[in-house]
Amino acid sequence: MAFEGLAERLQGTLNKIRGKGKVSEADVKEMMREVRFALLEADVNFKVVKEFITSVKERAVGQEVLKSLTPGQQVIKVVNEELTALMGGEQSKIAVANKPPTIVMMAGLQGAGKTTTTAKLANHLRKKHNRKPLMVAADIYRPAAIKQLETLGKQLDIPVFSMGDQVSPVEITKNALAKAKEEHHDYVLIDTAGRLHVDEDLMKELDDIKALADPDEILLVVDAMTGQDAVNVAESFNERLGITGIVLTKLDGDTRGGAALSVKAVTGTPIKFAGMGEKVDALEPFYPDRMASRILGMGDVLTLIEKAQTNVDEAKAKELERKMRTNELTFDDFLEQLEQVKSMGPLDELLGMLPGAGKMKGMKNIQVDDKQLVHVEAIVKSMTKAEKQDPAIINSSRRRRIAKGSGTSVQEVNRLIKQFSEMKKMMKQMTGMQKGKGKKKGGFKLPFM
Known part of the structure; x- marks a missing residue:
């Protein structure tokens, strides 16, 4: 974080x-x-x-x-x-126009991740709010910007309006708005041009697009890793354009985070979204109260629950609970759960959302290496169906074969099998506790329930 x-x-x-x-x-x-x-x-x-x-x-x-x-x-x-x-007090939601489409103008300097963020926001609006967005490729200056947005649009199956790099951004915007009304899109996301620094030519073009489109939102994309410079950029854009919201990118990086704590106070403009990774779904609404709790080590259980609800299959979770109760857990189940946990994001980020995780014994200096999960996955996938169902049959020769097949060492295979065995014992104890206390108020519950 x-x-x-x-x-x-x-x-x-x-x-x-x-x-x-x-x-x-x-x-x-x-x-x-x-x-x-x-x-x-x-x-x-x-x-x-x-x-x-x-x-x-x-x-x-x-x-x-x-x-x-x-x-x-x-x-x-x-x-x-x-x-x-x-950081703003409460969550600031993205605007919804009284009469569709809602027009969102995306602005920012080169390198802040504006084009990628445009695609992430379109994906967020479609998945979380059931909207029908149209992305507009109006950055005609940066090499491959149009191609990048078209590629992301294809990947997400979200339409992109483009007219190449020989037509003015204002003309592109004008035609895109007509297209959006014709095809009944309820959001139009305009990916405008960026520069390496704020200059008059850039601002004049953005002024012209703003005058034509009359956007409901002007979102400024800023790189959290640039620290105080991000705040200065936000101030400059706000003075000229009157931005309505900020998207902080690379908030998952190893940075000091001063931008997120300063930008709202300096500009008066709320942070609406935070980019938490490179994947197209790694964009989260910004909740000041949740972020404050995470900074102070109080965890962020609500975001953790939301991630789980989005990525964890409820029916599979119930079946897993049944297997844990009856001690039928197999390596196939383990692999399935591993996939679902991986889809929720980096493990160290998930651990950071647990209240008091930083104070738990052994947690403070723990380094969660997501690459290690790749080794675990390779080991399990190198097992036969019978071995996954009954690890007790995995003798020394089988362990050597699994190690060779997964590109790992016998020691790593031994360690995983031992950990799996210990986990099954622990889960049996936990379900036993639940069985004994389940009817009492405040009884023990399984972590994922």
């Missing part, structure tokens, strides 16, 4: 105050000094940091906090609420 360094520092700072029975103004002052350093180090705008610290301090030293039964937790609650407010 983009905020990994910031999250670690903030959680470490807040943990010092969390369990205190009594908190003084001096404690709060010391904590806020460390929070200030953490935010500045994360490349958050210094004016934003100053205002944030002032707001938190004013609330945290109030009598209702310092004299409460759990002052440490109350201070953390204040930090969480102010962090949420800093």
Whole structure:
């Protein structure tokens, strides 16, 4: 996650105050000094940091906090609420025009991922909102931009309107809008040109497209990895175009994350979406409260549930539960579950959504290597049908054959078989606990139920 360094520092700072029975103004002052350093180090705008610290301090030293039964937790609650407010307070949804189509103008500099984000947004609108989008290839300057959008459109089975690179973007937009009305599209996403930097020619062209299309949304795509520069770019575009929303790309990268914490406060424009990977479905609505919780180590269970609902087959999950209860779990089931978990996203990101995961024993320094899953998958696929059904028959010669067939070592094969056996034992214990407590209120439940 983009905020990994910031999250670690903030959680470490807040943990010092969390369990205190009594908190003084001096404690709060010391904590806020460390929070200030953490935010500045994360490349958050210094004016934003100053205002944030002032707001938190004013609330945290109030009598209702310092004299409460759990002052440490109350201070953390204040930090969480102010962090949420800093990023926009509540989710800002994409506009819906009273009379279709809803016109969305996509803007941004080259390299921010604008064209890819246009396709991701079209895919999101179709899958999550059952819309019928039309993408418009109006970037006639960047080599292969039109081809890239057409390729993505073909991959997603979403139509792309293009007229080549010899027609003006304004003319392309005009014809695209006519086409959208004719074919009853309810969203039109215009992929406009970008530049390496903000210049007058770019802004004049965007002004002309805006004047013609009268867009319901002007979404600015900015690269979260550029830190404070992303905020400066957003400010420039906002002053000229009056942007209505921001899409932060590469928020899954190893970056300091200052852009996400600064951009709303500096521009007054909400972050509407976040790009969380390269796949066409790796675009998520931006929830300030959920992001604040993740930064503070409180997890993000709602997003985790939504990912599970989207990617996990309910019927298969129920069948898996039955097999776990009767101790019939096989390597085929294991492989199926592995595929479903992989489709939810990187494992370290999923673990980060679990409340308190960072404080769990052994979790803090865990490095989840998604490539390791490829090895696991190869090992299981190198087994015969009989071996997958009954791992007990896998003797030493079979293990050597499986290792050779999967391009792994015998040690890796041994380790997986042992882990699978231990997992089955653990699941048997868990289902036993559930059977004993299932009728009681608050009884133990399986993790995926």
